[in-house]
Every structure is written in structure tokens, then in C-alpha cells.
Amino acid sequence: MVTLFWLQTGACGGDSLAILGAESPSIEQLFSSHGVELLWHPSLSHQSMRLHDEVIERILSGELTLDILCVEGSIVTAPRGTGLYDSYKGRAKMEMVRDLAAQAGVVVAMGTCAAYGGVNAAPPNPSDCVGLQFDGAQPGGLFAEGWRSRGDLPVVNVAGCPAHPHAMTQTLAWLATGLPLPLDEINRPVSHFNTVVHQGCTRNEYHEYDIEDLEPGGRACLFFNLGCQGPLTHAVCNSDLWNGVSSKTRAGVPCFGCTSPDFPRDADLFSTEKIGEVPLRLPLGVERPRYMAYKNLARAAAPQRVRDKKMEP
Numbered sequence: 376m377v378t379l380f381w382l383q384t385g386a387c388g389g390d391s392l393a394i395l396g397a398e399s400p401s402i403e404q405l406f407s408s409h410g411v412e413l414l415w416h417p418s419l420s421h422q423s424m425r426l427h428d429e430v431i432e433r434i435l436s437g438e439l440t441l442d443i444l445c446v447e448g449s450i451v452t453a454p455r456g457t458g459l460y461d462s463y464k465g466r467a468k469m470e471m472v473r474d475l476a477a478q479a480g481v482v483v484a485m486g487t488c489a490a491y492g493g494v495n496a497a498p499p500n501p502s503d504c505v506g507l508q509f510d511g512a513q514p515g516g517l518f519a520e521g522w523r524s525r526g527d528l529p530v531v532n533v534a535g536c537p538a539h540p541h542a543m544t545q546t547l548a549w550l551a552t553g554l555p556l557p558l559d560e561i562n563r564p565v566s567h568f569n570t571v572v573h574q575g576c577t578r579n580e581y582h583e584y585d586i587e588d589l590e591p592g593g594r595a596c597l598f599f600n601l602g603c604q605g606p607l608t609h610a611v612c613n614s615d616l617w618n619g620v621s622s623k624t625r626a627g628v629p630c631f632g633c634t635s636p637d638f639p640r641d642a643d644l645f646s647t648e649k650i651g652e653v654p655l656r657l658p659l660g661v662e663r664p665r666y667m668a669y670k671n672l673a674r675a676a677a678p679q680r681v682r683d684k685k686m687e688p
């Protein structure tokens with residue numbers, strides 16, 4: 376069995392809620408079929424906090440092996456670097472993470488807050504939040520850039536606000552096998568962060584022909600006016616739908632780029648920042664000088680049914 380301890384720090388609990396929607400594998404299958412033994416989860420464990428404390432003591436004393444430590448939430452370091460704004464029985468959670476991580480085979484940051492700081496680290500960041508091994512896009516959060524777990528791995532960043540259910544359970548199932556887990560340059564599993572939200576979006580044809588919505592509620596693309604970050608954001612939201620049925624863009628909401636280390640960007644999430652008539656942030660790989668030429672040609676070539684924002688019968 377592979378032991379797993381889940382610790383919440385500065386968190387809203389969204390990742391814990393999201394993981395309940397996983398189906399392949401579900402969280403139950405993780406425990407019944409993938410050899411994962413849950414030592415503690417703040418919402419799923421029903422025992423008293425005395426057991427919670429005993430489990431931690433046994434891990435720290437070396438009596439109980441900790442294979443996977445999941446951390447959900449930003450690391451609160453205020454006031455003045457003590458971390459005491461987020462504490463348990465007078466002890467800073469920041470210190471609990473440090474101690475448990477020193478024993479863990481691998482540490483997994485569940486969600487963007489734990490990975491990069493996330494919402495709690497947004498300006499003015501009054502609780503001085505950071506991520507586990509990143510402070511925004513900069514390497515080095517609670518742990519230095521070169522920190523490695525007992526299994527010689529950096530913190531594995533399952534980013535998202537919340538993280539995608541299958542990005543969480545499939546990463547845990549893979550880690551339980553003990554096989555190598557390839558990571559990208561900001562330590563996210565390549566398996567779940569090598570595609571962009573734009574891929575699989577039902578509004579793609581509108582994007583290609585530059586038919587853009589001006590306000591929420593339409594069928595067209597949300598990129599040019601309504602702040603969609605789908606073409607810049609690595610995540611599986613439109614190729615592996617949430618709860619098997621939906622995604623933000625399918626529900627008419629722009630992608631906010633929540634798997635990125637600079638999330639949330641310091642701007643209106645529902646509008647597109649522009650320099651003149653050109654969006655500040657272009658789709659990955661698109662060169663700024665060519666963007667406007669392409670855009671005007673694409674609009675001129677749009678079929679009438681797309682201009683009418685209608686689907687084909």
C-alpha cells in the first residue's frame with residue numbers, strides 16, 4: 376500500500392470538493408484498486424483529531440512511512456515570516472508542511488494556491504502567501520528551487536483553481552505505481568498539461584473566423600473581448616470535461632487561466648486587455664505583427680452561418 380496524507384493550508388477546500396467528481400479513477404477506486412491508503416483527509420476522514428495528531432507523530436518519528444503528501448492551499452507566511460496566521464494548536468501550518476514534507480516520498484501541490492500561491496497571494500497579499508516551491512512564476516516558495524523529496528522529486532504541481540478532478544486522481548494513481556512522472560518546466564505533470572483549454576472548445580470555429588462575442592451569453596468566441604485565456608492556458612478542461620459534461624467555456628464563462636503561475640492576473644477577468652486593438656496576451660505561438668493581418672482576413676472569409684452565430688443544422 377502507498378500511504379497518503381492530505382493537509383489543508385490557506386485553502387477554500389475547492390480541490391477537495393473537485394476530487395469528489397473524479398470518475399476515472401474515482402477517489403474510491405484510488406483506495407480500492409490503486410493501492411492508496413488514506414492516512415488522513417480533513418473532509419473525508421471521520422475519526423477524531425486525536426488520531427490526526429497521532430498519525431502525524433508516527434510519521435515524524437519514522438514509525439509510519441509517508442509515501443504521498445498532498446497539500447491543498449497557499450502557504451501563509453505572515454506575520455513576519457512566522458506563518459502563525461494559519462496555525463493548528465499554536466503551530467504554524469507552514470512548519471507542519473516543512474516537517475511532513477521532509478518525510479514524504481513525494482509532495483503534491485493540489486491546486487494553484489499550493490503550487491504557485493494562487494488567489495491568496497494576489498496583490499496586496501496581506502498574509503504573505505507563497506506556493507510550495509514557487510512564488511508565482513518564480514522558483515522558490517516555501518522550499519528552495521533545488522529542494523527534493525525523499526523520492527528525489529520536486530513538488531509536483533497539479534495546478535488549477537480548483538485542480539481538474541482527473542488531473543488529481545490520475546496523477547496520484549500514477550505516483551502510486553512508482554513509475555517516473557514527466558514534469559513540465561513549472562513542475563506540472565506533462566500528461567495533464569500538454570494541451571491548451573482552447574483545444575476541444577465548442578467555440579473554436581468562431582475563434583478561427585474571428586467572430587467574437589461582445590457580452591456574455593452568446594455562442595461565439597470569448598477571446599477578443601471577454602478575457603478568455605483558453606489559447607494560452609495548459610489544461611484538459613475541454614478535452615476531458617468536468618464531471619463528464621461541461622467546462623467554463625461550454626457554460627459561457629471565459630477561461631481565467633487558472634492553471635498558470637500568474638493566476639489570478641491583476642485585471643478584470645471578464646475583459647481582454649489590449650494595446651490599441653491588439654490583445655496584450657496572444658494565443659501561444661502567435662506572433663504579434665501577424666495577428667491583425669490574420670484576424671482581418673479570417674473575418675472576411677467567415678461563412679454566413681458563422682457570422683450569424685448559428686450552428687449548422
Ligand code: SF4
Pocket residue numbers: 572573574576577578579580582595596597598603604605606624630
Ligand atoms: S472561447 Fe476561449 S477557449 Fe473557446 S475558442 Fe474562444 S478563445 Fe478558445
